[in-house]
Amino acid sequence: MAFSLDDGIAHLESRLRLGPFSRDGFHLIELRRHGTELYVVFRWRENPHRFGVRIPIDDTGQGIWTGLETTSAQDWADEVQGHLAEELMTGYVARAGRRPVADYIELSGTWWVSESARAVGEVPAGGEGQWLARDGLHPGRGRRFERRIAWLQAHVDNADAEQFVGQAVVTWASPGTAMLALVELTPGTPLTVGSDLTWTTINSAADAGASHVVTSLEEPWLDTLGFRPAGRGMLATSTTFLTAQGW
Numbered sequence: 710m711a712f713s714l715d716d717g718i719a720h721l722e723s724r725l726r727l728g729p730f731s732r733d734g735f736h737l738i739e740l741r742r743h744g745t746e747l748y749v750v751f752r753w754r755e756n757p758h759r760f761g762v763r764i765p766i767d768d769t770g771q772g773i774w775t776g777l778e779t780t781s782a783q784d785w786a787d788e789v790q791g792h793l794a795e796e797l798m799t800g801y802v803a804r805a806g807r808r809p810v811a812d813y814i815e816l817s818g819t820w821w822v823s824e825s826a827r828a829v830g831e832v833p834a835g836g837e838g839q840w841l842a843r844d845g846l847h848p849g850r851g852r853r854f855e856r857r858i859a860w861l862q863a864h865v866d867n868a869d870a871e872q873f874v875g876q877a878v879v880t881w882a883s884p885g886t887a888m889l890a891l892v893e894l895t896p897g898t899p900l901t902v903g904s905d906l907t908w909t910t911i912n913s914a915a916d917a918g919a920s921h922v923v924t925s926l927e928e929p930w931l932d933t934l935g936f937r938p939a940g941r942g943m944l945a946t947s948t949t950f951l952t953a954q955g956w
Contacts, residue, residue, distance in 0.1 A: 712782040714769060718747065720786035725749070730794040734916070738813075742766070749793065750813050753802045755918040757885070758949055759813035760802060764789055803912040807954055820954060821908055825863075825901035827874060829909045832860040844873040845895045854890050856881040859913035863902050874898040879910035882923055887914035889924035904930035915948035922946050 718740055725737040734754035741748040745767035751760055764773065772779050772788035774795065779785040805816035823829075832838050838848030841862060851860045863875035875894040882888040889910055892903050907930060911922050923945045924936065931944055935953030939945035946952065 711780050712769075712785070714766060716782035717769060717785040718742065720782045721789050724786050724790045725751075725793070730798060733798060735793075735797060753797070754916040756802070756915045756948070757918060757920045758915070761810065761813040761815050762793070762796075763815070763817065764792075803908075807950055807956075809949075809951060809956055814949060814951070820950070823901070823905050825899055825905050827863045827865060827898075827902045827905065829861055829863045829902075829905050831913075832862050832876070838862070838876070841873050841876055846873060846876055846893055848876070850891055850893060851876050851878050854878050854880050858887055858917045858919070859910060861906055861909055861913070863906055875902045875906050877906040877910050879914050879922065881919075885918065885920050887911075887917070887919035887922045889922055889926060892926060892928060900928075900930055903928055904933060907931065907934055911946065911948055911950075919948055922948060 722737070722740055725731070725735070731737070736752040738750040738752060738759060741750060745765060747764040747766045748761050749764060753760060769785050770779060771777070772784070774788045774792035777788075779788055801816065804819055804821045806818040806820040807814050807816060809815075832851065838851055838860070841848040841851075858879045858881060861877045862873055865872045865874065873895075875898055876891065877889070877893070878891040880888045880890050889907060892906055894903055907928070911934065914922050923939060923943050924931070925943055933953065935946035935950060936944040937946070937952065
């Protein structure tokens with residue numbers, strides 16, 4: 710190693726605090742060095758939970774992002790920042806495996822993989838969702854909810870988005886608590902589309918600041934996502950996803 714690791718970590722901290730993707734919701738809390746690993750502890754968007762990822766530091770001569778040789782502290786910091794930015798901006802916080810560690814949730818690997826072959830996204834802002842009616846859905850049900858956090862739609866995953874097969878809405882129930890208010894699927898649509906829609910609504914709620922999501926809906930996939938009885942006919946799950954992942 711032709712540079713000081715301490716210098717590399719200092720450059721990395723500067724980049725993470727001022728880097729361009731911090732404008733997209735990354736907020737560094739601190740870097741923690743333990744042996745041959747560096748822990749990046751951070752907040753994501755308005756998510757109320759603290760997260761951490763491990764970065765190996767036993768071989769700083771090869772970039773973690775491109776695999777190219779790193780010959781300076783600046784090169785190494787650029788590689789780590791690039792790796793983190795690529796992962797985080799492509800949904801890593803949502804899809805990663807999670808486990809509780811000290812005062813944060815450690816992210817690693819992949820937990821959620823869509824099995825539905827359907828694409829889920831938001832109904833465009835200002836849109837009325839009238840195209841959903843063409844395929845047998847009821848956009849009026851999505852429009853009627855106030856205090857919406859997200860209104861989502863699912864369609865066949867192709868370039869034309871020619872067939873819409875589901876919609877879901879998550880709203881605010883109270884400060885810090887969101888409500889899964891609607892999940893609607895067209896007849897014959899696989900239940901995995903419902904679970905993808907629900908998983909996405911939970912992440913949307915978390916990124917907006919919700920620590921819990923409640924619902925009065927009764928759907929077969931809710932248990933998989935950590936929903937448990939919460940009294941008065943309601944189910945609730947934490948946006949940590951720790952219950953869903955067996956913690």
